[in-house]
Amino acid sequence: MSHHDHHAHEAHEAPSDAPADIRDLYSQATWDTRYAESDRVWSGNPNPRLVEHVADLTPGRALDVGCGEGADVVWLARQGWQVTGADVSPVALAKAGAHAAEAGVKDSVELVQVDVIAGEALPGGQDLVSVQFFHPPAEMFVEVHRRLGAAVAPGGHLLVVGHHPDDLATGARRPHGPDLLFTPERVVAALDQADWEIVVVAAPTREHQHADGPVTVRDTVVLAKRR
Template identity: 55%
Template sequence: MTHAHDAHEAPDLDVFFTAEFWDERYGSKERIWSGNPNPHLVTTAAELAPGTALDVGCGEGADAVWLADRGWRVTGVDVSAVALGRAAIAAEAAGVADRTTWLREDLLAWAPEPAGFDLVSAQFMQTPEPLRTALHRRLAAAVRPGGTLLIVGHHFSDLETTVGRPHMPELMFTAEQAAAALDPAAWEIHTTTPSREVTDPDGRPVVVHDAVLRAVRR
């Protein structure tokens, strides 16, 4: 839902988190995202046995479809009906419609089923405090014992690069800040800040850094 990619002007935060903003954003192009699964999700899921997964801010469904194609039963949630419509079409085309469920929800208020999922993934859900910590706590509560929480976001250092993102430092966070929403006694917590190469709006290679929290509920 609230991915901060590819926007050159910082939108008003009161508008940024609305269904209207994201329906218009998705409706402005035939496709917004690449259609490829997020790399940190691929790495994490490769080490897990398929089960039930929650894809938070699923957008056009690339992550959810990728998981479903590997045997997961996936619930994708987003605020945009336009994005969810595309996700459902992608799932049908991939032959995994029977393993995917799509929900339109306001993720700043919605609470998923407690202890309902083996994997909860939130990729680049960029929200300011205190909304961020509240969201992360709700997502953590949805993880079953033995399950995995994966939160990936844009690191503050990306503000120094030119990758077409809005200059909105209040939306950036570190993996350690994301981990602050968890009780260390209840979780095995791993935080990293890996780098990767992307292409800026002028076609030049740029190195960016991700904030990656991977935690397993004890």
């Protein structure tokens, strides 16, 4: 599954025939259909908060959760990271593999199918886990973020970026609803403070090209270092 914003598309935008059970929005079938509908769902550019907060980190092993078509995977590999891209959709993973090959970084990239919502294990021992615009169901929020954090090696970083609840007022996040958007403080509260040094807690704004015209949106950003 991809939740990547990339400035050009609505992250985790629900299909027009969204199922009544919100968990179906996270399923392989839903996202395989989404990725098969067009050559490219996202812009192909790396998420700007990833670039902003990771560019100065020492490259090592990185995991991109919900890698989609692989823009962030490719950017990380170009910076010298050994990258694992994880997604629920094999269709997305095939596109990510093609992107990595075209970019000449396929030897630095591994792609794995993982259903995070179903509790499937993520590859551990990572120096960086990047989670861009992944909005789990509210009742699973703490559990999911602790499992994401568990994939980070001691001394490694967890970067969580999401849509802030302030965006409800813009009309840009209609598919999400109030239960899926979250503040940076909520991410911090989900992490065991004994295990983490919180490096960044922020809610910056940026311009977003919405279907109804440009709007100012707010991102939730948390960067934490595992002790």
